[in-house]
Structure formats: C-alpha cells, structure tokens
Amino acid sequence: MYSEQVMDHFMNPRNMGEIPDANGVGEVGNPTCGDIMRITLRIEDDRIVDAKFKTFGCAAAIASSSMATELIRGKTLDEALAVTNRAVAEALEGLPPQKLHCSVLAEEGIHKAIDDYRARQGAPEASGG
Numbered sequence: 001m002y003s004e005q006v007m008d009h010f011m012n013p014r015n016m017g018e019i020p021d022a023n024g025v026g027e028v029g030n031p032t033c034g035d036i037m038r039i040t041l042r043i044e045d046d047r048i049v050d051a052k053f054k055t056f057g058c059a060a061a062i063a064s065s066s067m068a069t070e071l072i073r074g075k076t077l078d079e080a081l082a083v084t085n086r087a088v089a090e091a092l093e094g095l096p097p098q099k100l101h102c103s104v105l106a107e108e109g110i111h112k113a114i115d116d117y118r119a120r121q122g123a124p125e126a127s128g129g
C-alpha cells in the first residue's frame, strides 16, 4: 500500500523532535482521524534554518511530516509556503488516495508555523484582526 519512500520516512523519520528556541510553532489536527502534528521552526533572515516535527498519527502523517520538514529546510518563507501537500505526496512517491489528507496536515502545519512566526514579528498578514 505504501511506497518505499513512505516506508523509509516512517521507519527513519528525519527531523523528529522539537526545536527548543523555535520562533515559529504550528500545531494542527485532523478532527476526523484525531491525528495531531506539531511543527517547530527556527527562522533567520526570512529563511528556515531548522525544522522539526512531532506527530501523533498514522504512518502517512509521520512520513509526510518527515518529508515536509526536509523540503522546507533552507527555504525562504515564501518558498516554504509554496510547498503544497501534493508536493509532499509526490516527494514520497505518492500516497494512497485515502491517505492524501495526511499530507494536508503537513502543509497546514507549515503554514501555521510561519503564520505564528509572522505574528511574533508583528507582520500585518498574520495580525488576524
């Protein structure tokens, strides 16, 4: 059911854990399956210098978080925001259709962490009213 990439990132997750001095934190959950993902970012000069995740969820969610953190490390915030759940799924050599929502969690987690960073910086986009 899962590609080799998914199995690899599930068995040997990259960037698992939490950045102690993170300046962007995103926590998202999927109410349907109950899975939770927490992404912590260290951002310097508009660039993601470190990204880590903690995911309480299924194999696809763990593999997606692992791959997503790999994809956004070293990227600028705008580049990271352009990483879609489809890009994560493609990098994993595909996910079964019923597991695509697990990669959505990763995309949402990244967006939330970057929003949180921007809110801390007082950027207008994230002020939210």
Ligand code: FES
Residues within 6 Å of the ligand: 030, 033, 034, 035, 057, 058, 059, 060, 061, 099, 101, 102, 105
């Ligand atoms: Fe919900 Fe995978 S089953 S995130």
